[in-house]
Amino acid sequence: AQSVTQLDSQVPVFEEAPVELRCNYSSSVSVYLFWYVQYPNQGLQLLLKYLSGSTLVKGINGFEAEFNKSQTSFHLRKPSVHISDTAEYFCAVRGTYKYIFGTGTRLKVLA
Amino acid sequence: KAGVTQTPRYLIKTRGQQVTLSCSPISGHRSVSWYQQTPGQGLQFLFEYFSETQRNKGNFPGRFSGRQFSNSRSEMNVSTLELGDSALYLCASSSPVNTEAFFGQGTRLTVV
Numbered sequence: 001a002q003s004v005t006q007l008d009s010q011v012p013v014f015e016e017a018p019v020e021l022r023c024n025y026s027s028s029v030s031v032y033l034f035w036y037v038q039y040p041n042q043g044l045q046l047l048l049k050y051l052s053g054s055t056l057v058k059g060i061n062g063f064e065a066e067f068n069k070s071q072t073s074f075h076l077r078k079p080s081v082h083i084s085d086t087a088e089y090f091c092a093v094r095g096t097y098k099y100i101f102g103t104g105t106r107l108k109v110l111a
Numbered sequence: 112k113a114g115v116t117q118t119p120r121y122l123i124k125t126r127g128q129q130v131t132l133s134c135s136p137i138s139g140h141r142s143v144s145w146y147q148q149t150p151g152q153g154l155q156f157l158f159e160y161f162s163e164t165q166r167n168k169g170n171f172p173g174r175f176s177g178r179q180f181s182n183s184r185s186e187m188n189v190s191t192l193e194l195g196d197s198a199l200y201l202c203a204s205s206s207p208v209n210t211e212a213f214f215g216q217g218t219r220l221t222v223v
Binding site for chain 2: 032034036043045049051090096099101103104
């Protein structure tokens with residue numbers, strides 16, 4: 001069965017500092033991996049996706065993620081965060097006609 | 112192009128009542144899926160429809176049901192509401208071409 005583990009429930013970071021949000025997946029088949037962001041009282045917005053090809057994926061708002069098959073990881077990074085990046089971030093893997101989400105990481109950017 | 116539209120945005124219901132939530136997908140999208148989001152359980156898959164057929168169903172009791180119409184709009188129904196059904200219900204649509212799901216803003220259901 002496919003699953004996703006987000007290792008950190010909360011990550012506080014100072015503005016303009018770099019950040020990494022960790023995600024590990026479990027799958028016996030080829031994976032499609034996604035990162036979504038959710039602002040308060042909103043739905044989910046796609047940040048980036050990995051389908052195949054280059055293992056370094058660039059997304060919106062300056063975020064990027066690296067697919068590592070040997071470590072079954074898909075960590076999200078941003079070199080310099082802004083206050084507006086404060087939100088909850090979800091890693092997901094696509095299953096059969098559904099998405100399987102991690103439990104989310106709450107990113108809190110401090111001034 | 113309009114996004115995924117969910118109505119209503121907020122609902123307050125009493126235990127034992129039933130509720131119907133609506134989702135209009137992005138034009139041209141024929142797949143619609145539903146998720147329940149709670150602080151304790153996170154994002155849980157409810158069901159997915161494609162061309163009016165349910166293709167997959169999550170591990171929820173039979174009180175949760177859904178359907179899809181010929182115009183791809185979808186509804187989900189929860190009968191005999193329980194306090195634990197309080198959640199944000201998210202709808203997502205996708206097309207065979209897209210590999211990602213596009214989410215609506217959700218319906219916040221509160222059961223009192």
